[in-house]
Amino acid sequence: GDSVTQMEGPVTLSEEAFLTINCTYTATGYPSLFWYVQYPGEGLQLLLKATKADDKGSNKGFEATYRKETTSFHLEKGSVQVSDSAVYFCALTMGGGSNYKLTFGKGTLLTVNP
Amino acid sequence: GAGVSQTPSNKVTEKGKYVELRCDPISGHTALYWYRQSLGQGPEFLIYFQGTGAADDSGLPNDRFFAVRPEGSVSTLKIQRTERGDSAVYLCASSPNQGDWQFFGPGTRLTVL
Numbered sequence: 001g002d003s004v005t006q007m008e009g010p011v012t013l014s015e016e017a018f019l020t021i022n023c024t025y026t027a028t029g030y031p032s033l034f035w036y037v038q039y040p041g042e043g044l045q046l047l048l049k050a051t052k053a054d055d056k057g058s059n060k061g062f063e064a065t066y067r068k069e070t071t072s073f074h075l076e077k078g079s080v081q082v083s084d085s086a087v088y089f090c091a092l093t094m095g096g097g098s099n100y101k102l103t104f105g106k107g108t109l110l111t112v113n114p
Numbered sequence: 115g116a117g118v119s120q121t122p123s124n125k126v127t128e129k130g131k132y133v134e135l136r137c138d139p140i141s142g143h144t145a146l147y148w149y150r151q152s153l154g155q156g157p158e159f160l161i162y163f164q165g166t167g168a169a170d171d172s173g174l175p176n177d178r179f180f181a182v183r184p185e186g187s188v189s190t191l192k193i194q195r196t197e198r199g200d201s202a203v204y205l206c207a208s209s210p211n212q213g214d215w216q217f218f219g220p221g222t223r224l225t226v227l
Contacts, residue, residue, distance in 0.1 A: 101147060
């Protein structure tokens with residue numbers, strides 16, 4: 001079945017460091033891809049998405065590019081802040097039919113130190 | 115406007131008891147999803163409603179789990195004869211239409227002793 005694999009954490013960075021969180025997927029068709037973020041004590045929030053190959057999603061300084069050839073959707077940010085400390089989830093949906101259920105990776109805990 | 119709300123935020127119960135978890139989606143959202151998140155894992159799909167009907171319940175782990183959405187708004191996830199393995203955070207999400215991105219509630223943390 002469809003699945004998402006993301007790099008295991010935890011990831012600990014200093015403020016202003018460059019961030020990459022790797023995400024690869026396995027799917028029978030062409031999924032839409034998402035990054036969700038869960039800040040401490042809060043619910044899951046959509047961070048960014050891409051719906052077709054070569055699309056780049058971006059939000060709050062984060063970016064991810066849908067790479068069909070490598071089945072990847074790596075999350076990047078050029079300069080992280082303490083407020084970016086959270087758990088990040090990569091996810092996909094196949095859509096089609098009547099169900100757009102999300103399939104998630106296990107999550108990556110990011111801690112940014114001042 | 116209000117987001118997705120879930121009640122209770124925490125529920126502690128004993129093995130074998132019955133529990134109900136409630137989800138209030140964003141007003142006007144027709145699609146509603148339930149997920150379960152175990153410790154250290156990503157959320158896993160349980161059931162999807164489009165309007166009042168369960169369009170896909172393939173993620174429900176067994177027949178102890180059941181969910182309803184009688185008026186196409188509020189949904190209740192019901193778990194009978196709870197087991198310790200049911201302990202998890204139960205998440206609800208809604209979207210305006212199928213295919214739109216999903217807005218998640220804060221979850222209900224269920225602990226079965």
